[in-house]
Amino acid sequence: MKKTTYLLLIYTLIIIACSGQTCAQRQAFSQEIEPFPVKKSFCAEKIRVNEIFSPDGIVIKKGNLFVTDSRNNDAMIYQYSLPRFHCIYQGGVKGGGKDEFQISPTLCKTVSDKVYIWGYTPFLIKCFMLDNNHMSLEKEIKLPISDRIVNFMNVVNDSLLIYSTFPYKLNIEKVNLNTMQITGQILIEQKQKELFFDENRGYLAANDSLIIYAYTYKKQIDFYRVSDMKLCKRLIDNTVVPYIIVNNIKETKFCQRELVAGKRYFYIRCPKKEKGCFIEVFDYSGHSVAKYELDVLLYAFDVDEENGIIYGYNGDIFEDGFLKYTIL
Numbered sequence: 001m002k003k004t005t006y007l008l009l010i011y012t013l014i015i016i017a018c019s020g021q022t023c024a025q026r027q028a029f030s031q032e033i034e035p036f037p038v039k040k041s042f043c044a045e046k047i048r049v050n051e052i053f054s055p056d057g058i059v060i061k062k063g064n065l066f067v068t069d070s071r072n073n074d075a076m077i078y079q080y081s082l083p084r085f086h087c088i089y090q091g092g093v094k095g096g097g098k099d100e101f102q103i104s105p106t107l108c109k110t111v112s113d114k115v116y117i118w119g120y121t122p123f124l125i126k127c128f129m130l131d132n133n134h135m136s137l138e139k140e141i142k143l144p145i146s147d148r149i150v151n152f153m154n155v156v157n158d159s160l161l162i163y164s165t166f167p168y169k170l171n172i173e174k175v176n177l178n179t180m181q182i183t184g185q186i187l188i189e190q191k192q193k194e195l196f197f198d199e200n201r202g203y204l205a206a207n208d209s210l211i212i213y214a215y216t217y218k219k220q221i222d223f224y225r226v227s228d229m230k231l232c233k234r235l236i237d238n239t240v241v242p243y244i245i246v247n248n249i250k251e252t253k254f255c256q257r258e259l260v261a262g263k264r265y266f267y268i269r270c271p272k273k274e275k276g277c278f279i280e281v282f283d284y285s286g287h288s289v290a291k292y293e294l295d296v297l298l299y300a301f302d303v304d305e306e307n308g309i310i311y312g313y314n315g316d317i318f319e320d321g322f323l324k325y326t327i328l
Helices: 002-029
Strands: 030-032 039-042 045-048 057-061 064-068 077-081 086-091 115-121 124-131 134-142 151-156 160-164 172-176 181-186 202-206 210-215 220-225 231-236 258-261 265-271 277-283 288-294 300-304 309-314 318-326
Touching: 002 231, 057 309, 115 151, 124 151, 151 202, 160 202, 202 258, 210 258, 258 300, 265 300, 288 309
Parallel strands: 030 231, 039 288, 057 300
Antiparallel strands: 045 318, 057 064, 064 077, 077 086, 115 124, 124 134, 151 160, 160 172, 172 181, 202 210, 210 220, 220 231, 258 265, 265 277, 277 288, 300 309, 309 318
């Protein structure tokens, strides 16, 4: 009896020690978001184009701007050369034939210079090379995740696919594109049934070494290593208290609405009380770089880091083309 009691006591102490160690590790990883050393306000330059579209996504690669439009079944992909916005390509038909899109196309996020497009089938990504603005097919990637929808697809090191399992769960998964095996997972706690309004819902982006997860309803940014999918840093602002009213988007307060990973920095679109939005810029060490106040809320955007330009779109403000902000 004494031996059993002694063993139970040791087991309890081990559990407490491990729990305390985990808590201490999380505290060590956490730090307050630094004040932004640079704050600037910008007004949009409106760039008119001849094409009629309603972009879902925008991606900039090697002096080209790519656009997806899921509402136009006859032209779902556009390619423009920068900075003159000459339309090089428009096409991509919705249908069941070869090279047609069975589902709405998505431009996968990647910091490489390649263009990855998903949507030809639910389980196929095509990888394209860019040479003098000409896009040529390099390879096709068949996915082992065709039985469900995934979101925020990121191609890392041209060999890994990292994505969110939303809207089924909040978890993040990693697939090795060479072996087609799921090789890593980040479990994100689900606090309520309605995932859209869950406090831990967020936006996902990645570079070649880090996964960035920016929470939608609270001012928190988590950094995970791509190699082992472990939390390595957490940025927080404890002055921001989540305010969520389930099934009421108008009354719910959003903190972070979109996330773009560049080669040098990552960019988070944050709402303003009045018209417009903020773009908050961080480096991959977690330091605050700049906060830009824009006069228009961007529904979709990407950043040309080399030339210091934000390109975006808002059809309610300007439906005839793009919005351009020169930030450098």
